[in-house]
Amino acid sequence: MPIAGYAARDEQRWAPEPPKRPSRTAFARDRARVLHSAAWRRLAAKTQVMLAGEQDFPRTRMTHSLEVAQVGRELGAALGCDPDLVETACLAHDLGHPPFGHNGEEALDALCAGIGGFEGNAQTLRILTRLEAKSFGDPQGLGHEHSVGLNLTRAALDAAAKYPWPREAPGGKFGVYQDDLAVFSWMRAGAPPRERAIEAQVMDWADDVAYSVHDVEDGIHAGLVDLAALHDAATVSELARLAAAQYAPGCEPAALEAALARLLAAPFWPIGYTGSLRDLAALKDMASQLIGRFTAAAESATRDAHPGVALTRHHGALIVPEAIRDEVVVLKGIAYHFVMRRSGSERAYARQRALLQELVAALTLAAPDSLEPHFRPSWHAAPDDGARLRVVVDQVASLTDLSVVAWHRRHCR
Numbered sequence: 001m002p003i004a005g006y007a008a009r010d011e012q013r014w015a016p017e018p019p020k021r022p023s024r025t026a027f028a029r030d031r032a033r034v035l036h037s038a039a040w041r042r043l044a045a046k047t048q049v050m051l052a053g054e055q056d057f058p059r060t061r062m063t064h065s066l067e068v069a070q071v072g073r074e075l076g077a078a079l080g081c082d083p084d085l086v087e088t089a090c091l092a093h094d095l096g097h098p099p100f101g102h103n104g105e106e107a108l109d110a111l112c113a114g115i116g117g118f119e120g121n122a123q124t125l126r127i128l129t130r131l132e133a134k135s136f137g138d139p140q141g142l143g144h145e146h147s148v149g150l151n152l153t154r155a156a157l158d159a160a161a162k163y164p165w166p167r168e169a170p171g172g173k174f175g176v177y178q179d180d181l182a183v184f185s186w187m188r189a190g191a192p193p194r195e196r197a198i199e200a201q202v203m204d205w206a207d208d209v210a211y212s213v214h215d216v217e218d219g220i221h222a223g224l225v226d227l228a229a230l231h232d233a234a235t236v237s238e239l240a241r242l243a244a245a246q247y248a249p250g251c252e253p254a255a256l257e258a259a260l261a262r263l264l265a266a267p268f269w270p271i272g273y274t275g276s277l278r279d280l281a282a283l284k285d286m287a288s289q290l291i292g293r294f295t296a297a298a299e300s301a302t303r304d305a306h307p308g309v310a311l312t313r314h315h316g317a318l319i320v321p322e323a324i325r326d327e328v329v330v331l332k333g334i335a336y337h338f339v340m341r342r343s344g345s346e347r348a349y350a351r352q353r354a355l356l357q358e359l360v361a362a363l364t365l366a367a368p369d370s371l372e373p374h375f376r377p378s379w380h381a382a383p384d385d386g387a388r389l390r391v392v393v394d395q396v397a398s399l400t401d402l403s404v405v406a407w408h409r410r411h412c413r
Contacts, residue, residue, distance in 0.1 A: 003027060003082055005312040009190075010155035014129065014183055015137025015148045027084040030156040033134060034088055037150060039095045039127050040065075045400035046097060059214055061094050061101075067214060068093065072206030075295050079302060079318075080310025081199050088152070089159035089203040096123025098397040099404045100352040107353040108393055111360055113170065115386040121162050121175045123397055128152055128160065129183045131394060133374065140182055148183075155313060157187045159199035164188060179387070191314055198311045201318040209294045212328045215335035217287045220273050221280075225338045227272055235337075236260060242341075243333025251329065259326035263290075290331070297324040355408050356396060362411040363392050370411060371395050 002008060003025050011026040019029065034040055043062035059067070069090035076086030097120045098104040108118040128149045135151035138144060158164070163175035166184075176184040191197070196204070219225040229235045240253035240260070248256075263269055268289040273279050301319040302311070309316060363370040367388065368379040375395050382388040399407060 005080060005310050006082065006085075006155060010313060011153050013151045013153055014139045014186055015135055015151050016139075017135065017137070017151065025082075025084060026153050027082050027088060027156060030150075030152045031084045031088040031091065033150045033152065034091045034095075037095075037132050037134070039132050039398070040091065042398065042400050043094060043097075045402055046094075046099060046101070059218060061097060064211060064214065065091055065094050068203070068206045068210045071210055071291060071295060072203050075206060075299060076199060076202045078299050079198070079202065079316075081202060081312055085155055085159055086199050086202050088156045089199055090206055092124060092128060092156075092160045093162065093203055093207055094120070094124070095127045096120040096125070096397070098123070099356070099399050099401045100349075103349045103352050104356055104397075107356045108360075108397060109171075111357060112389070112393055115389055116177050117167055117170060117174075118393060118397070119163075119167070119174050121173065122167075122177050122180070123394075124160060125157070125176055125184065126180055126394070128157060129180065131398070139186070154187055154189075155197070155199070157183075158191065158197045158313075159203060161187070161196065161200055162204050164191070164196060164200075165194050177390075179390070195314055197313050198316050198318060199313070205298055205318055205320060206295075208328050209291055212331035212335070213287050213290045213294075215339065216331050217283055219335055219339040220270065220283060221275075222339075223273075225334060227270060230260065230264060230334070239333050239337045240330065242337055243329050246336055247332045248325075248329045251326070255326050256330045256333065259323065259330045262323075263327055263330070294324055294328060297321050355404055358412045359404060359408050360389075360392055360396055362408075363395060364389065366411065367392060 003011065013026075019026070024032075040062070043065060044060055046061040069087045072090040073083045073087040077083040098108055098118075100107075102120075105118065105120050112118040129151075130147055130149050132149045133147065135148050136145040137148045137151070138146070139148065152160075161175050163173045164184075165174055166176050166178065166181065167174040216225060220227065226235075230239075236257055237253070240256040243256050244251045244253045266289070268282075268286050270279070270282050270286055273283065298318060298320045301321050302316070305319045306316045368376040371379060371392070372395060375391055378394075379388055379391045382391055396404070396407075
């Protein structure tokens with residue numbers, strides 16, 4: 001039975017395969033495939049902001065993705081999107097992130113400068129359509145079967161695409177490597193160029209909301225965010241400047257200062273934090289209030305722009321009021337100022353980058369024996385050194401924070 005609001009082509013898979021249980025929708029199958037994947041399990045030991053395993057309270061990539069999925073599923077359903085489809089995109093959105101979060105992403109991008117760079121979102125597509133072990137097929141008619149990853153539906157792959165375009169310039173965001181263009185072109189067939197599906201827009205906003213709120217919550221709990229300093233004019237000015245430069249180029253810092261003032265004036269904003277049960281409850285209430293504030297504003301503005309319409313695929317756009325976007329950006333700025341740039345962080349980041357650089361170099365020298373068995377056929381089939389480097393980077397990117405350290409100890413003597 002077709003899924004309401006979606007066409008048959010939206011439910012197609014790159015490699016055709018029959019359903020195992022006709023009672024499930026195609027998008028429910030997609031959701032299950034992501035949840036049962038090895039790439040999903042590895043998110044439990046990958047850094048969100050603070051190093052995974054360093055403390056028990058802060059989020060990992062997995063818990064973050066679960067929270068994004070909860071936020072995105074409810075917002076998407078309210079707008080008429082299929083909730084399983086939106087949840088699949090939210091669960092999958094960080095699968096391509098390497099060890100050590102964005103710091104690791106930057107290190108691998110530098111190593112891949114000569115072969116098209118490294119980007120977590122492009123790596124997500126690669127995992128979903130090539131690297132994850134689930135399905136084999138010959139969708140291009142090449143005369144032999146090859147891995148098609150999780151073989152998700154066209155709509156699910158498109159919903160997970162934050163940046164549906166190839167690399168345009170070094171340092172810019174993009175969503176596909178050159179050697180994955182075949183499945184990307186199939187995924188985007190009929191879609192307006194560069195236009196994100198509404199489900200992808202919902203996923204992206206849910207991601208922004210979840211990590212902006214929860215990174216601040218984690219930072220306050222860890223004693224890294226100085227709540228009193230948020231009332232200091234010089235600190236606020238520097239924080240707003242950093243937030244604009246890092247997360248919203250072109251945004252006036254004054255607008256972010258005004259956004260912070262609104263948040264500080266809200267009755268749910270914590271005055272102090274001691275770690276008591278009451279303070280923990282107040283901190284959780286702050287997070288809940290902020291998530292409700294940001295999602296309700298987006299739902300209301302989008303509904304006003306598209307009255308009475310069920311929004312699916314490439315019909316309609318998510319509308320987020322500018323003032324609300326400013327509040328989310330300033331929360332990101334708080335985490336960036338107090339957590340990511342805290343004393344000693346640059347030394348730790350430099351060490352993480354060195355671990356990845358040295359591991360890639362060591363595995364390249366010893367490949368293919370240094371790679372896990374499922375990566376070796378791709379290394380043997382690679383036509384040149386650049387393609388072989390991509391296989392080595394696929395291997396390293398798949399590792400968790402802790403396994404990188406263990407692999408480095410084993411291979412970099």
